Amino acid sequence: MxxxxxxxxxxxxxxxxxxxxxxxxxxxxxxxxxxxxxxxxTAAAATETTADASVGAGDPVNGKKLFNTNCxxxxxxxxxxxxxxxxxVGDKHDKEWLYSWIxxxxxxxxxxxxxxxxxxxxxxxxxxxxxxxLSEAEIDDIIAYTMAPKPAPxxxxxxxxxxGGEGSSGGIDTNIVLAALALGFALMIAMLYVVNQxxxxxxxxxxxxxQKESEKRLPLWKxxxxxxxxxxxxxxxxLLVSAWFAYGYLMQVGVDQGYKPNQPIHFSHRIHAGxxxxxxxxxxxxxxxxxxxxxxxxxxxxxxxxxxxxxAETTATPDHSKEFYDEQIQKLYxxxxxxxxxxxxxxxTDPVKWVRIHNLPDFAYFNHSQHVTVAGVxxxxxxxxxxxxxxxxxxxxxxxxxxxxxxxxxxxxxxxNEYYEKIHEQLYxxxxxxxxxxxxxxxxxxxxxxx
Amino acid sequence: MKSLIKLxxxxxxxxxxxxxxxxxxxxxxxxxxxYEGVSYETYQESDAFANGKEGxxxxxxxxxxxxxxxxxxNTTEGYDLAKANLVxxxxxxxxxVKYDATKAAELYTIYCAICHGDKGDGQGTLVQREKxxxxxxxxxxxxxxxxxxxxxxxGLNSMGSYAVQLNxxxxxxxxxxxxxxxxx
Numbered sequence: 001m002x003x004x005x006x007x008x009x010x011x012x013x014x015x016x017x018x019x020x021x022x023x024x025x026x027x028x029x030x031x032x033x034x035x036x037x038x039x040x041x042t043a044a045a046a047t048e049t050t051a052d053a054s055v056g057a058g059d060p061v062n063g064k065k066l067f068n069t070n071c072x073x074x075x076x077x078x079x080x081x082x083x084x085x086x087x088x089v090g091d092k093h094d095k096e097w098l099y100s101w102i103x104x105x106x107x108x109x110x111x112x113x114x115x116x117x118x119x120x121x122x123x124x125x126x127x128x129x130x131x132x133x134l135s136e137a138e139i140d141d142i143i144a145y146t147m148a149p150k151p152a153p154x155x156x157x158x159x160x161x162x163x164g165g166e167g168s169s170g171g172i173d174t175n176i177v178l179a180a181l182a183l184g185f186a187l188m189i190a191m192l193y194v195v196n197q198x199x200x201x202x203x204x205x206x207x208x209x210x211q212k213e214s215e216k217r218l219p220l221w222k223x224x225x226x227x228x229x230x231x232x233x234x235x236x237x238x239l240l241v242s243a244w245f246a247y248g249y250l251m252q253v254g255v256d257q258g259y260k261p262n263q264p265i266h267f268s269h270r271i272h273a274g275x276x277x278x279x280x281x282x283x284x285x286x287x288x289x290x291x292x293x294x295x296x297x298x299x300x301x302x303x304x305x306x307x308x309x310x311x312a313e314t315t316a317t318p319d320h321s322k323e324f325y326d327e328q329i330q331k332l333y334x335x336x337x338x339x340x341x342x343x344x345x346x347x348x349t350d351p352v353k354w355v356r357i358h359n360l361p362d363f364a365y366f367n368h369s370q371h372v373t374v375a376g377v378x379x380x381x382x383x384x385x386x387x388x389x390x391x392x393x394x395x396x397x398x399x400x401x402x403x404x405x406x407x408x409x410x411x412x413x414x415x416x417n418e419y420y421e422k423i424h425e426q427l428y429x430x431x432x433x434x435x436x437x438x439x440x441x442x443x444x445x446x447x448x449x450x451x
Numbered sequence: 452m453k454s455l456i457k458l459x460x461x462x463x464x465x466x467x468x469x470x471x472x473x474x475x476x477x478x479x480x481x482x483x484x485x486y487e488g489v490s491y492e493t494y495q496e497s498d499a500f501a502n503g504k505e506g507x508x509x510x511x512x513x514x515x516x517x518x519x520x521x522x523x524x525n526t527t528e529g530y531d532l533a534k535a536n537l538v539x540x541x542x543x544x545x546x547x548v549k550y551d552a553t554k555a556a557e558l559y560t561i562y563c564a565i566c567h568g569d570k571g572d573g574q575g576t577l578v579q580r581e582k583x584x585x586x587x588x589x590x591x592x593x594x595x596x597x598x599x600x601x602x603x604x605x606g607l608n609s610m611g612s613y614a615v616q617l618n619x620x621x622x623x624x625x626x627x628x629x630x631x632x633x634x635x
Contacts, residue, residue: 069573073585074608082608126608127527221455242461253479254486260474277576279561285616295494303611308582351504353496362488393474 058137058144066142070131077146080343081307083123087150090143102139104130260393261355265331266324267392271315274387280379287368287379295354298336305332309340319390357394358383364400365449375413403449407438519619525605530598537597541623548620555628558621562613563629571632583609589633599626 067075067086074082089098093115100108101116105128108116120127134142224230272278280287283300287293309329316322333340337348360366371377380386384395396402414420414436427436442448480486491497495505509515523529523537541550560569566586568574573586603622606612617625 068584069587071585073587075585125527238458238461245461254481256478258474259477261477262475276565276580276582278565281561282565282616285562289618292493297615299611299615303606303613304577304583306611307609312582354494356492356494361486362490363485 058140058142060141060145060148062138063141063143063145066134066138067145070134071142074128078150079309080341082126082343083128084119086146088147090147095140095143098143099136099139101128102130102134103132106130255397255399256357256359256394257397258393259357260391261357263355263392264352265335266320266328268320268325269386269389269392271311271325275315280386281372284379287372289369289373291367291369293368293372295356298332298352301332302336302338305329306338306343309333317390357392358398360398363450365451374417375410404439404444407443410438411435412438412441517618521604523601529605530601530607533601534595534598537595537600539596539600539623539627541620541627550624550627552628552631555624558617558625559628559632562616563625566610570635571629585609589629592633594629594633596623596626596630599629 071086075084075086077087078085093101097108097113097115105116105120109120109127218226272283273280283296284293285296285300309326311322311325311329313322315325331352332338335350335352337346337350338344339346371382372379382396386392386395412420414424423441424436427441428434431440437443491499491505493506496503497505499505500507514520523533539550541548564575566573566575566577566583567589568578568586571589573588575583575586577583578586600622602610603613603617603625605614613622
């Protein structure tokens with residue numbers, strides 16, 4: 001009973017009404033954003049077609065497709081990446097030059113073409129992959145795509161305004177319900193009062209004496225003290241209840257379940273592991289092979305964020321705007337000393353002081369690789385649905401009882417593991433069955449974790 | 452009356468004590484000395500070194516245990532040399548460690564497939580969600596085991612280096628797997 005109580009106290013029951021509200025709001029927003037993106041798509045298509053007319057050659061729609069598959073790894077329309085920004089490239093060079101550059105830039109540079117050599121030098125002498133497979137017509141399409149004027153940035157106030165409006169209207173809805181309920185209660189009280197009054201008046205008219213309520217009765221607390229049995233029972237009850245509370249409080253000292261500190265960079269596991277489906281071990285790679293899962297070093301972030309300097313419009317949520325997320329990426333750039341303008345590291349780094357969440361005391365030994373690689377335990381088993389966490393928190397209590405429980409319930413994964421062959425045979429002889437829990441294999445011995 | 456007051460006090464204390472848990476701060480500990488060791492923790496701030504961190508890079512001209520220097524440079528020439536000369540030691544018969552397709556596929560799925568796609572066609576989740584663009588199909592590229600290893604080690608253009616996440620043997624496992632995907 002007591003243990004149940006403690007467990008219960010730690011479970012967070014979210015207000016179901018508010019969660020339903022949030023869900024519906026999220027749905028609404030999702031729909032509204034898709035509508036928006038469709039609009040911008042059509043707008044972009046419209047500008048593309050007008051651009052097509054002005055250039056007069058090439059199909060920008062096909063160009064976009066070709067650009068995304070062939071060029072976008074190194075080029076962006078408006079941003080310097082591995083190669084130069086390509087918007088309006090058709091104005092900078094004539095078509096013949098572009099054909100020969102794209103088909104084989106190295107040959108063009110070797111021929112001593114001044115423009116070609118200049119670009120080659122400017123971009124750290126990184127040669128561009130030759131694309132002999134692209135026909136001249138296809139290159140025309142790509143040029144047509146790059147000649148499209150820069151689309152006006154979508155106006156964020158409308159989106160956020162709409163979101164905010166819906167949010168507040170959602171709030172009003174509950175308020176209206178509450179107000180209606182309050183009004184109903186008030187009406188009921190008034191009616192009861194009126195009914196009472198009328199009944200009294202009728203009684204008076206009929207000459208019935210209403211019984212006055214006990215005038216001489218003892219005050220309640222005096223009566224209570226005089227009744228010794230009741231006092232004893234209530235004292236015992238009181239002691240039990242307070243012991244219950246005290247035990248519950250003492251047992252959670254030192255347990256950091258639900259610990260959710262603010263990190264210097266707001267890293268959202270929801271976006272990375274959830275929406276984008278990046279494997280946990282992509283960043284926490286040492287969980288595979290070592291004791292700790294490790295806090296990923298920032299160069300792992302930069303593997304992707306060298307190219308992703310801002311989030312998509314659709315990434316923003318009612319809680320966190322696109323600007324907020326973009327700011328976090330800028331913090332990363334500052335910490336690693338990345339100069340996004342020139343695509344270079346400046347060398348001025350500023351380590352991020354992450355706040356450690358999961359921290360076992362020094363006297364307990366725990367090894368990630370044993371659990372992740374050997375046993376094949378899902379990360380979520382202990383860390384919870386991290387892919388839904390906007391802010392990381394400690395999901396499990398990480399108490400000894402919690403460890404032991406799992407070791408009692410879980411079978412050892414022995415198939416295909418040479419290491420367990422011998423002990424498996426011995427245990428099979430002893431118990432006469434094939435599956436053994438970790439506890440049966442000695443997983444509860446003190447020295448396994450405390451030494 | 453007294454008991455009422457007592458009840459009030461106990462309830463009040465219980466309420467204040469339980470409501471005190473602030474999720475942005477770690478909880479109280481019974482005997483912190485038992486929890487927080489004297490030794491430095493990984494990544495901890497410390498004044499033992501000049502740059503104020505516990506984690507340090509190996510000093511200049513030293514090599515960390517189990518790590519072998521890679522002799523090709525991170526330049527176009529280095530790439531060409533690696534492409535022409537470097538061979539996968541896992542495919543040689545002399546070694547104990549052998550190419551293990553299951554393990555390689557597992558590593559490939561974790562580290563590469565998110566962009567390059569499960570089949571190596573350049574259609575990973577991040578590409579489909581348009582976070583990353585222009586990831587080529589392996590079949591469209593002229594690559595060798597040497598060049599694959601070189602690119603995993605240093606990265607190329609938009610791709611970052613994976614030398615941190617994969618050790619030497621794992622890099623070769625993945626390189627072989629990529630070749631397999633290409634030739635499928």
